[in-house]
Amino acid sequence: MKNSSKLGGMITLSLLCFLAAACIGSVAIPAKEALAVIAQRLFGISLLRDVEPLTQTIVWDLRLARASLAFLVGASLAVSGTVMQSVLRNPLASSYTLGVSSGASLGAALIIISGFSLPIVGAFTLPLAGLLTGLLTVYLAVAMASRVDKGFSGNTIVLTGMVFTLFVNALLTLVAYFFPNRTRHILLWQMGSFALKDWGTVRVLLPIAIVGLLFLMRYARELDMLTFGEEQAAVMGVETRRVKWILMFLAAALTGSAVSFAGVIGFIDLISPHVVRRWVGAAHRWVLPLSALFGGSFMVLADIVARTVISPTELPVGAITALLGGPFFLYVYFQKRRRY
């Protein structure tokens, strides 16, 4: 099967995940009613006459808003993981390795304990603080790596990132220790959830995800070359130092914005690139869009499970991604290699 056909198949699968998210929940909604609501809201076409207003609210304002956010978060994390693994030439690397989640958690924790709110951004103060502290942590880690290692090697960046992650985690522990009455709030934020999110959040995250993905697609060939090592990329004409900075910033911004709105959700960034590479090969012009679609769809499905498996109680979606993703990843990764 050609990669373009696989991309088409993955787009179809993603749309089916959205439909499933619209239909499945504490109130089951038939697919034709869900489709009618979607057609009405997106294209102004009336497919069915008598769809109740409550059904419309459940499908559009609750479930699809939530599924869209889950999709964007999953896609951002997956794409970010793809980029970090390739830039750092490390199959276990992700933005989390460089301290995005720790930094974002610390920023969020500081906002939670202080109750601080910026006048213009209001409710978005917490995600904004999370994003900025997450990016700052990555910047400091990468800048430090760049100073200590003139070659700017992936291993140095990973090691410095891990040191920064541990350092920031220690600060977070101290914050939690000195403010025990806020610990539960901080912990819940870290666990990750799409509950009580609306289209407003989607409208903020959508342009970030689209612009991030487009810019990364622009660097698809440079990413390909970096996977062969910095020296090989350089002799083929890539300004490796500058390109690595740009790619790591874009990846960290995608993860940072996803984490800021949905909390720390692991595993998607690790498994999506590996699964997609097994399927379509390693060329980033295919791996990037397919990782986005796979990561997004996987997150939508994980969220359906998180909110329905012991309904009405919701499970942390981060736990579900790891529980579902672990066995699935092992199955795909250790499957017999393709024969030629």
Add this chain to the structure above:
Amino acid sequence: MLTLDQVYCGYDSEDVIRNVSFRVKEGDILCLLGPNGCGKTTLLKAIAGLLPYKGYLRWLGQEIHTLKRNQLAAGIALMSQISETYFEYSVYDTVMLGRYLHGKKGFLPSISDEDRVMVRKALEEVELWREREHPITQLSGGQLQRVFLARTFVQEPKLILLDEPTNHLDLKYQLELMERLSVWSKQPGRAVIGVFHDLNLAMQFAEKVIILDQGQVVLQGPTGQVLQDSMISKVFDVDVLNYMQSSLKKWLPPLEGNDSR
């Protein structure tokens, strides 16, 4: 084309290459020889612009360190020793990366017909066109070497730097590669610098040889002249010429005229 004048370079402010000077002209096939750790690879990296240096290192009249990466890559290609490959690129995609400089940049980079023709030609020449869809992670060392050679050629450089290019190749491909480099280097504005361990290959194909020892040039000149010099035995700590002659005697049948002796 390339001028090195009193070049020093190395790692972490320790000079591995010391006071090296030589010139490369159009059509040259220059062989760098020397014992392990003498600085051959370091020198190639400096020429490729991968290491900082002191002294004068000029490509077409311009100092290497003043050139941007794309300007350098348009003139100089380096095929280094095979490193570990983690990702399953196809043979075709790997060679296509060599066309990076020639391709259009943009949000959806496209591949031109010229790129496709170049890649196909290069893969046919290294006899890997049939394997073009194979992932490179499943290739042998020799096949991988040929993939990277094809990638170097499609880059269309003027100077090719080769770091032990025949390491994983069997005899047939070694000879074919050297023949190809000879033909390639004789076209206007081209030259080759290679690090070879095989003195026979160096003797057969290189026109000039530079012997490095402990980061310094100890001998340079026409191949036949340099390889006969007594200094070479000192550098390699082996009587090279006698070794080569005895190897040849062992493997070649005695000549007819020698039977009576």
